[in-house]
Amino acid sequence: MTEPRWLDAVQQRDWRAYVEGSVRLADLLDRDLKSKHGLTMAEYEILVRLSEAPERRLRMAELADIASQSRSRLSHTVSRLECKGLVARNNCGADKRGVFAELTEDGFAFLSKAAVDHVATVRDFFVDVIDPDDLRAIGRAFTAIADQVAKAR
Amino acid sequence: MTEPRWLDAVQQRDWRAYVEGSVRLADLLDRDLKSKHGLTMAEYEILVRLSEAPERRLRMAELADIASQSRSRLSHTVSRLECKGLVARNNCGADKRGVFAELTEDGFAFLSKAAVDHVATVRDFFVDVIDPDDLRAIGRAFTAIADQVAKAR
């Protein structure tokens, strides 16, 4: 049996601060987006990724991957977005199993409006309240974390 | 109408890295805790907070507050933890509306085991993959963010 390696006091404090802060921030961003535009962060993320893809469309599997969602979850969520007319599904010629999720014109217009408010909130509660150097540190750190998580799978 | 203030390229990249990394990390921690001990992070957090409270118990409202959960959610979650025998509810003498959530002996023992594995995972995917200075930066930043979110309510 191996001895558990606990965090030291400072590490513990920083880790806890992160857990609490990130939960509260996520909660705020969700509420903000939901109250102003009826979207969750997960839905917003899907729209953003589609908007940036060539022809504003992506295969479901790839979209699930870059939006960090399970395929099942994406399937359900895209169905909801489809009902709202923001996304459309069309099947992919090359691979007959494949399905493209495509951002509609309405979806793009809707996203453009939502993005303005969302970015303002991200500024107000994230970018503008932290030191620029600390923001860089966060960027570095979470890139490394994402890599590590990806490596483990 | 005010001009939207977009993020510059670097801010954008760092913000996105954070969103992606934090979602992936949260997902991994949840899966890890769930597969090894049948707990979600939210449930784990509740147990931790109770374990640190005097007499290992807290009023529901206070627990909801420090665990960053809605009261409704806490109510449901505590019911589940109660079914598992990890937490008990007892009513508070002073304020007849009040309810204490208390960590049981079983709950404490259970948490002790779970914590060993959880901390190891936090090390493997968070603490040990980032620069110590960056960890400090994260601590500072998310403390400021949590304050800002709290201020806004």
Add this chain to the structure above:
DNA sequence: CACGCTTGATTGAATATTCAACAAAATTCC
């Protein structure tokens, strides 16, 4: 004291997410 107002906590229905099972098409391998 009694009226309105706030706080503490729970409930059930609506909504969202996970999980396991499935079907269909593509790929691998002999």
Add this chain to the structure above:
DNA sequence: GGAATTTTGTTGAATATTCAATCAAGCGTG
């Protein structure tokens, strides 16, 4: 070529979370 396997995507049931309504108790004020 064709059986076995993998990949893609969806589905429905089980589970969890949100949301709005409710109830009971405390508090403040005229």
